Amino acid sequence: MRLGYAWLAFGLLLHLNLYLELGQAANILGVFPYRIPSPFQMVRPLIKALVERGHKVTMVTPADYPAKIDGVRHIRVPMLNQLMQNLMKNDQFFDALGDKWREGVLVSTIFYNVSHAILNNNGVQMLMRDKSIRFDMIMVEASHLDALYGLAEFYNATLLGISCMHMTWHIDYLAGNLAPSVYEPISPNGFALDNTFLSRWSNWIYITEEKLLERLVFRPAQVRLFKKFFGYPAEKLDELRARFSVILVNSHFSMGRVRANVPNIIEVAGVHLSEPPEPCGAELQKYLDEAEHGAIYFSMGQDILIKYLPENMQKQLLLVFLQMKQRVIWKSELSMLANKSENIYVMDKVPQRMVLAHPNLRLFITHGGLQSVMEAIDNGVPMLGLPLFFDQFNNIHRVQLAGMAKVLDPNDLNADTLIETIKELLENPSYAQRAKEMAASFRDRPMSPLDTAIWWTEYALRNRDTSHMRLNVEEIPLMRYYRLDSILTFGVRLGCVCGSLIFLGWRLYQKNRNRHTRLQERERVIAQIQLGLSNYEVVS
Known part of the structure; x- marks a missing residue:
């Protein structure tokens, strides 16, 4: 009898626990318009983990990016793919790079087209017309896609931001972290990274221009879409910009940049490291194992094709690699390279994390992409940076200031400078030592990056009002x-x-002056007296 009651109690407890778990599950809508694979490296593990915890997730993404995730409802927007293709064919965009205002106007058009493509998509429109569907949370990239914030008001949902790129003053603004900063521009081209007074003054002007662009160009375009698709007044958008509960940022203080954050800016750099790395093939493993003098890994990331690099850069790199006693792994989509030798191993797809983790790897030559820099820091590998555009300059320069990297201009490479820099990184033990120290700091956390992201996501679901985590400037005297x-x-x-x-x-x-005047007056009087005496003597 007692055994029967025990089983009944256990069943009720299990049923109650299941009920509580189901009660905590949320409907989440994630809108991620990236057309390149690297940002999804951060998003994908988080979405998978949320699904495993019982949450129902719907994702709005381009066609084919990311690959289908089990348990997720995917709404694909093919127009996002077409917009990226049109951008790559647009010579005006590349001509405008370096001119802040021309670049700003073109980027504003891109953001306008992206927001319009998403909100105008048939799948998204059908979702919004289905009154039976409700969402508890809207997850969006914390960028200039302001019109998408209207989804949070439409569904009366919590608004959570994700920043897959570097921190900027704009993200600070959305998070309520309005302390003045001259450190995080949106576009780092032409931004000074030193701390001289003139650089600070120049950077203040630089960011002031960006704020003017945001106010005069970016936001008005998004307001038009906001009114068109939701019918809300412009004032509602200002309210929504101040409604971000939590913003998960792909950075960490151990990566060379300590900054002041309000509590709802959560640093979760390394979320993508929770996924198992792609294993090394037998041939590559043997190549690394037998590297008597160590190995060098060269990669410009997933999004940059070697064939598009400056021809001089490719020639100089190949010339230097042929002279190195270290073995070189060269990530390239080209099956064959001119003058290929036994110490250069060319691969189209490289298991980067496994290569960086190999004990024989001595140096990573990289474009400075955020994920690549993060993986090098995690494995304690010194870097040589060859940044080409956007956040790559900021990412790799921060690590250079931290002491585990050197940076060269890829447009002005020569073999002598390249060899000298590589030898400095390989032979000076301070770079390897600093890399190990940064790796230890990067890994030493109370929770894993993924667990941290999940906890704060569910915190935002439990606590819709997070105004206590934001800096309320109105309460602070000017x-x-x-x-x-x-x-x-x-x-x-x-x-x-x-x-x-x-x-x-x-x-x-x-x-x-008075003394000088008195002296002059005295001299004048003496001269007059002398002149009078002279005249008197002449008369006599």
Whole structure:
């Protein structure tokens, strides 16, 4: 009898636990318009983990990106693929690079077209017309796709941001972290990374221009879409921009950039490392194992084809690699390279994480993509950076400042400089030592990056109002927020000192001038007396 009651109690407990688990499950809509594979390396593990925890996830993505995830409802937007193809054929875009305002106008058009393609998609429209479907959370990339924020209001859902790229002042703004910064521009081209006064002043102007572009160009275009598809006034969009609960950012303080964050900016760099790495083939494994002098790995990432690199850059790299005693693994879509030798191993698809983890790997030559830099840091491998565009400059320069990398201009490479730099990285033990220290710091966390991302995602689901995690500037007096009281005190003191010095200088000047005047007057009187005496003698 007692055994029967025990089984009944166990069954009720199991049923109650199952009920509680089901009660915590949420409907989540993720909108990710990336047309390149690297950002999905961060998104995919998070979505898989949320599905495994019982949440129902719908994803709006381009066709074919990412591959189908079990348990996820996929809504594909082929127009996003077409927009990327049109962009790559648009010579105006490449001509505008380097001109902030022309570049800003073109990028604004791209964001407008992306938001329009998503909201105008038949699958998305059918989803919005189905009144039986509700969402508890909207996950979006924290970029300038402001019109998509209307989905959070449409479904009365929590708004969660994801930043797969580097941190910027714009993400700070969305998170309520409005402290003035001259460190994180949106486009780093032409942005100075040193700390001189002139660089800081130049960077302040640089970011001020970006803020003007955001206010005058980016946002008005998104407001038009916001009104067209949702019918909300522009003021509602300003409200939604301040409604981000949590923003998961693909960065970590151990990667060479310590910054001040409000509590709802969550650093989760390394989420993609939770997925098992692709194994090495037997041939590649043997090639690395038998590298007597170590190995060098050269890759420009998943999104940059070797054939599009400057021809001079390819020639200089090949010339240098042929002279190295280390074995070289060259990631290239080209099956054959001119002058290929036994110490150069060419592969189209490289199991990068396994290569970087191999004990014989001595150096990673990279374009500075965020995922690549992260994987090199995780494995403690020194880097030589050859950045080409966008966030790559910022990513690799930060690691250079941290002491585990060197950076060269890929458009101005020569064999002598390249050999000298590679030898410096290989033979100076400080780079390898610093790389190991950064790897230890990167891995030493209370929770894994994926567990951290999941916990904070579910925290946002449990706590819809996260205003207590944002910096409310309206409650902080202007004098205190900008530390104007300290500046005023310093200014008064400086003014008193400068005023005193000016007053003393003026008094000394006046005294000296009066003395000079008296001397001149005395000399004039003496001269008149002498002249009078001379005239008197002549008359006599």
